[in-house]
Amino acid sequence: xxxxxxVQAAIAVVAIAAGVPAxxxxxxxxxxxPTGIPFTFLDTKTNSIQGVMVDLITEIGKDAGFTVQxxxxxxxxxxxxxxxxxxxxxxxxxxxxAARKEVIDFSEPVYTxxxxxxxxxxxxxxxxxxxxxxxxxxxxxxxxxxxxxxxxTGLFSEVxxxxxxxxxxxxxxxxxxxxxxADYPILAYNLKQGAFGExxxxxxxKPATVGTVAIGIRKSDSELLGKINASLAKLKANGALDxxxxxxxxKPKAA
Numbered sequence: 230x231x232x233x234x235x236v237q238a239a240i241a242v243v244a245i246a247a248g249v250p251a252x253x254x255x256x257x258x259x260x261x262x263p264t265g266i267p268f269t270f271l272d273t274k275t276n277s278i279q280g281v282m283v284d285l286i287t288e289i290g291k292d293a294g295f296t297v298q299x300x301x302x303x304x305x306x307x308x309x310x311x312x313x314x315x316x317x318x319x320x321x322x323x324x325x326x327a328a329r330k331e332v333i334d335f336s337e338p339v340y341t342x343x344x345x346x347x348x349x350x351x352x353x354x355x356x357x358x359x360x361x362x363x364x365x366x367x368x369x370x371x372x373x374x375x376x377x378x379x380x381x382t383g384l385f386s387e388v389x390x391x392x393x394x395x396x397x398x399x400x401x402x403x404x405x406x407x408x409x410x411a412d413y414p415i416l417a418y419n420l421k422q423g424a425f426g427e428x429x430x431x432x433x434x435k436p437a438t439v440g441t442v443a444i445g446i447r448k449s450d451s452e453l454l455g456k457i458n459a460s461l462a463k464l465k466a467n468g469a470l471d472x473x474x475x476x477x478x479x480k481p482k483a484a
Contacts, residue, residue, distance in 0.1 A: 254296060255294070255295040255296070256295070256297075257290070257295050257296070257297055257298065257317040257318055257453075258297075258298050258315070258316040258317050259283075259286050259297045259298065259299050259300060259316060259319070259320050260300050260302050260307045260310050260311060260315075260316040260318070260319045260320070261278045261280075261282060261283055261299050261300070261301060261302075261320055261321050262301070262302065262304045262307070262321045263278060264304075264393040265280065265304070265321055265394070265412070265415055266280060266415060266419060267281055267414065267418045267478055268280050268281045268282045268321060268322035268412075268415065268442070268477075269282050269283060269322065278299045280477060281340075281473055281474060281476075281477045282320040282321055282322065282339075282444075283299060283320065284473045284476070284477075285320065285339065285461075285464070285470065285473055286318060286444065288460075288469060288473070289457055289461060289464065292460035293456040293457065293459070294456075295456075297318075300315075300316050302316075303392065304321065304370065304371070304372045304373065305371045305372035305392075307319045307321060307323065307372075308329065308332060308372075308445070311445060311446075311447055312332060312333065314447075317447070317450070317453070318444060318446060318453075319333070319444065319446075320444050320445075322412055322414075322415060323443070323445060324374045324440030324441060324442060324443075325338070325440070325443040326374050326440060329445070332448075333445045333446065333447060333448060334445070334446050334447070334450075334451075334454055335443040335444065335445055335446070336443045336444040336445075336454065336457050337458050337461055338441040338442070339442045339443055339461070339470070340414075340442045340479065341439065341440070341441045341442070342412065342413050342436075342439065342442075343413060343436025343438055343439035343440070344375050344410045344411060344412065344436045344437070344438050345411060345413035345416040345417065345430055345431075345434070345436070346408060346409070346410055346430070346434040347397070347398065347401050347408065347409045347411070347420075347430055347431070348401065348407070348408045348409075348428075348431060349402070349404055349427055349428065349429070350426075350427050350428065350429045351404075351427075352407075352429070356431050356433060356434050357434060357435060358434070358435060358437070359379070359382055359437055360384060362384065362407065363384045363385070364384070364385070365385055365386060365408060366387040366389060366406065366407050367385050367387075367389070367406070367410060368388070368389040368391050368397045368400060368406050368408070368409040368410070369390060369397070369409070369410045369411065370391055370393065370394055370397065370411055371390045371391065371392055373411070374438055375410050375438055376388065376390055378437065379410060394411045394415055394419065395424075397409035397411055398416075398419060398424075398428055399425070401425070401427075402425040402426070402427045402428050403427075404427075413436065414479055416430055417430060418478060421478075
């Protein structure tokens, strides 16, 4: 028997043993990023994507009756990969913005936060808003809601766009960038690891772009969206979502 058929047979046996019809064991490809810790990141020990959104979509799959296959990709490739059917779900640190909702659908909210501000440690100024950095060169990650928001303010001499958040941190750390804006929880987690010793997360800064992370699905997959929302509601009600957030150092909060 060919290997592929052997694997399919094995899955069917496991499904039957678990009391779940074999036909329900659908494998869905999930796009996640390797640089969004603690939401998603590449665990070099296992060479696999881990984090909040991986744990969450895995638990949702268990409840909804599908298996997930995590597909690593850059943040900017997530939506195009979903709309071109290369993946079936986006589970990453992605805001459910109005612009993205025109292209794809989103689940109910998972987690809400705004951008954080990082500057060199040698800069001790207590920045409170973006206006305090008027005329400066700042950085943000490509594909995020922060890039357009920063550019639209007209405050900055330049908004440099970076592929990843660690790239922003490296330039701030080296003194090549005045300031960087990115997802607050991701910045805080990265700096807690001590990899960027010359970077400071500005506690006095108040975010201007607050958004809600949610799971992305193609607009044509309304049935899948319904299943994901139903399972997500269960995980919120039974405390499983809060446990996942706590595991990765995020405080449970109402989205």
